[in-house]
Amino acid sequence: MIEVDLPRFERLLAKALDTLPAAFAEMLDNIAVVVEEEPTEEDLRLVGLDPEEDDLLGLYHGVPLDERGAGYSSLPDRVVIYRLPILWICETEADVVREVRDTLVHELGHHFGLGDDDMPY
Template identity: 35%
Template sequence: MSDAPDASGLAPSLDDLAALAEAAFAALPDDFRKMTGDVIFRVDDFAAKEVLDELGIEDAFELTGLYQGVDIGRRTLFDPSPQPSMIFLYRRPILDEWVDRGDVTLAELVSHVLVHEIGHHFGLSDDDIDAIEGD
């Protein structure tokens, strides 16, 4: 899968982005992947309206990814069985950011969003993740 639209001129599909996300996850160090545990990865065109409303986001293009679940640092043995942790990647906002930026490949951007959301799975805040990326 290349980073450009295919010969038909179509933008990368949901399956194309899922393949990029799978490749990005596979490229992470083994220990990092093992620590991630059982997280479900999903690619949708946009976040659901309810999700956007809950986050106070009016423009669906502003959300490229989302971690949904109880982060590892806050889980206990006494918690009821939670819903599985999920990481959502949103295709249309990712594609828009990729085109707007023009300075990264689509694979690099998908990897960045995926790792950012895995950071939330580990209990890191946006500020924590930005600080780590800055180092």
């Protein structure tokens, strides 16, 4: 585990965002990316995980593009990046940037309607 305080983690998140391909970066226009310390038990149960055994690196909150109807609100969807679970599995800041990037790509996949089994991360 690497020790990284919240301000430094947010800078590493910004670095990870900078490494996304331009096409992905453009897709973040109406998606808020936020950092939280760790998922709640409710977050874990929401995605079918056991709070006693499992952890979560990120979570997409929103309506996937392929499920939106004509009356969809323009409020931004959210991708939550969980700081502590990411730090628990990383040994270096480079690992953190890579893991945050992979988590962002995974959660953006949910934005496009992909399931967990459909994604490379």
